[in-house]
Amino acid sequence: MNPRATAMVGLLIAASACAGSPSPPAATVTRSVVKQVSAGWSHALALKSDGTVWAWGANDSFQLGKAERTDSLVPIQVKALGNHVIAVAAAASSSYALKADGSVWAWGENDRGQLGDGTVEAKFTPVRVAGLGGRVTAIAAGDSYVLALKSDGTVWAWGDDYASQLGDGDGADKLAPEPVTGLSQKVIGIAAGKSQSLAVTADGSVWFWGDYDHKTPTRMQGLPANIVGVGANMDQGAAIDSDGGVWTWGRVFLPSGQYMGTEAPAQVPQLTHVTQLGGGWDFFVALESNGSVLSWGENLDTLGDGTPGDSPTDPVHVVGLDTGVVAIGVGSSNGYAITSAGKLWAWGNNNHGELGNGTIDPQGGTNVPVEVGSF
Numbered sequence: 001m002n003p004r005a006t007a008m009v010g011l012l013i014a015a016s017a018c019a020g021s022p023s024p025p026a027a028t029v030t031r032s033v034v035k036q037v038s039a040g041w042s043h044a045l046a047l048k049s050d051g052t053v054w055a056w057g058a059n060d061s062f063q064l065g066k067a068e069r070t071d072s073l074v075p076i077q078v079k080a081l082g083n084h085v086i087a088v089a090a091a092a093s094s095s096y097a098l099k100a101d102g103s104v105w106a107w108g109e110n111d112r113g114q115l116g117d118g119t120v121e122a123k124f125t126p127v128r129v130a131g132l133g134g135r136v137t138a139i140a141a142g143d144s145y146v147l148a149l150k151s152d153g154t155v156w157a158w159g160d161d162y163a164s165q166l167g168d169g170d171g172a173d174k175l176a177p178e179p180v181t182g183l184s185q186k187v188i189g190i191a192a193g194k195s196q197s198l199a200v201t202a203d204g205s206v207w208f209w210g211d212y213d214h215k216t217p218t219r220m221q222g223l224p225a226n227i228v229g230v231g232a233n234m235d236q237g238a239a240i241d242s243d244g245g246v247w248t249w250g251r252v253f254l255p256s257g258q259y260m261g262t263e264a265p266a267q268v269p270q271l272t273h274v275t276q277l278g279g280g281w282d283f284f285v286a287l288e289s290n291g292s293v294l295s296w297g298e299n300l301d302t303l304g305d306g307t308p309g310d311s312p313t314d315p316v317h318v319v320g321l322d323t324g325v326v327a328i329g330v331g332s333s334n335g336y337a338i339t340s341a342g343k344l345w346a347w348g349n350n351n352h353g354e355l356g357n358g359t360i361d362p363q364g365g366t367n368v369p370v371e372v373g374s375f
Contacts, residue, residue, distance in 0.1 A: 033342030039331025040090035042352040051083035053097055054375050058352035061093040062124035063108035073353035073360055074373040080125050091141035102135030103128055104148055112144045113175035114159035131176045142192035153186030154179055155199055163195035165210030167217055182217040183207055193232030200230050206239055222265040223247055233279025236261050244273040252282055254298050260312035270315050278330030285335045287328045293321040293337050301367040304335050304347035319368040345369035
């Protein structure tokens with residue numbers, strides 16, 4: 001959910017000169033690698049360093065960008081987007097791409113106007129989100145709604161507004177983007193949960209709206225003044241401070257009988273060097289500056305620690321990802337990690353091929369990471 005994904009540098013491979021002829025300057029070929037991943041309910045998107053977008057998992061609402069409503073157990077390219085995409089975001093059953101020219105493109109489910117094209121018809125071919133104007137620099141997708149951050153620091157929202165997550169207070173769905181008013185300063189980061197929206201402004205303050213109780217942006221109290229990023233899972237908000245500390249708020253009762261979190265913001269004491277944070281159903285995944293990945297919360301194979309037990313308060317290490325990870329992504333019931341070697345790993349649910357490794361498991365998935373298939 002936090003938009004501060006870490007970019008990866010393409011690997012260089014030297015081509016050999018032909019024997020018996022003058023040696024020309026060594027040619028170099030840039031191998032395109034995955035640099036960002038985002039996931040929804042049952043599908044995932046990957047952005048490669050060549051600007052192409054790939055998708056896998058469920059396609060019941062055209063969220064993979066193909067006309068046949070059939071799942072894909074391995075990544076397939078969303079060819080209609082071309083190769084100028086710089087960021088992706090996945091909602092429950094719809095998908096979004098931000099292009100280098102600042103335009104936003106959408107495809108998939110559209111029953112609440114979440115594609116932003118003025119209609120409520122699902123699309124398998126990406127359509128340009130209407131009415132944004134200017135240049136969008138970041139996108140965040142909730143359940144069935146979307147936030148866009150523009151270069152002027154304003155936030156725009158569209159789609160489902162049943163819990164006032166669009167921030168205008170009227171609770172009516174929006175079929176095209178409208179500005180979120182009431183934010184005191186220039187916004188530098190955004191995040192979207194199931195029905196709650198978050199923004200961090202240039203002065204380090206955090207604002208939130210939605211989740212039924214807050215129809216317009218409200219400043220979050222109890223956080224330090226040096227917040228640089230925000231995130232959310234289904235029921236909780238989160239923030240990262242400039243020292244790499246993580247703060248969460250919202251109290252959740254898990255099916256195991258344990259509580260997760262507190263109503264007021266509280267620091268997660270075990271996390272001190274976090275660079276990226278994402279939330280799923282009722283769990284979080286965090287990336288630390290040393291390249292290790294940790295998770296906490298409800299564990300429906302979603303913590304990736306090889307055990308079946310919940311860990312509502314203490315982050316646990318994801319198996320095999322103690323170093324070398326440069327970016328993470330989180331879906332409703334999945335976690336993803338990109339390594340410095342250009343490999344993509346996944347764990348969690350696999351009912352529709354969310355692991356992207358050519359397998360499917362209608363009964364569940366895996367509680368340890370497996371490598372996603374080749375792109």
